[in-house]
């Protein structure tokens with residue numbers, strides 16, 4: 001039986017990754033901060049699907065969090081066949097008005113922890129000549145986004161890093177795949193979490209289900225794709241970004257975000 005490690009397993013898209021993988025017979029390592037909730041999910045999924053779940057509570061914003069998580073899985077003798085770097089934070093608002101510490105935390109979780117975990121587990125995977133890595137970026141990665149400024153920049157990092165890594169792993173014939181998942185607006189707590197500054201209101205028709213997004217991410221990763229953008233309209237949006245200069249995109253996005261953020 002293969003084992004998947006999912007960060008941000010307690011909610012939203014991460015929880016859907018866990019449900020889908022449990023249904024496909026994967027053992028799971030569930031990672032996030034809310035330990036009690038992870039134990040509840042672990043108990044539900046192992047009872048329903050007869051899989052083994054391991055809970056490792058971790059705050060990925062803490063120094064050396066990725067190294068400690070890696071060591072914890074080593075100590076428990078757990079081999080990670082599928083790594084899903086999903087945990088992420090969003091802060092909406094005008095750059096200078098947002099709390100600097102909160103922005104630093106977002107950069108740490110969205111980029112540093114993801115990169116360190118990828119490095120640690122990719123080393124193990126390449127030594128075994130097999131493994132899958134799914135890094136959750138965003139449609140926000142494709143253009144500069146005023147009022148989601150740093151968030152979009154962190155996701156541009158994840159997209160660029162993962163696409164280049166995909167090429168490296170393939171060219172070296174490692175048997176390991178890396179995929180960037182770029183969801184558009186997805187119906188999770190992230191869309192109206194009061195901790196993340198201003199609320200962005202988007203028409204309900206623009207929201208995808210977390211289950212759809214997770215399913216498409218897993219399938220693309222198992223097929224060894226470099227990038228996956230769930231939904232035709234999101235794929236068209238990403239394609240359109242190639243037709244305009246970055247500052248034109250920033251001006252269009254700035255108008256949309258200022259109008260729809262409160």
Ligand SMILES: NC(=O)c1ccc[n+]([C@@H]2O[C@H](COP(=O)([O-])OP(=O)(O)OC[C@H]3O[C@@H](n4cnc5c(N)ncnc54)[C@H](OP(=O)(O)O)[C@@H]3O)[C@@H](O)[C@H]2O)c1
Pocket residue numbers: 007008009010011012013014031032033034035058059060061086087088089090109136137138139182183184185186187188189190191193
């Ligand atoms: N929702 C969207 O519209 C959307 C669109 C594009 C991309 N995404 C990306 O999709 C991913 C999942 O987002 P979501 O929409 O599912 O959000 P969510 O429902 O808010 O879930 C976020 C998850 O990340 C975990 N997390 C947050 N901070 C953490 C930390 N410091 N250490 C460990 N875990 C932490 C949370 O668990 P705990 O609170 O238990 O720690 C939670 O499980 C993110 O990377 C996000 O940027 C979302």
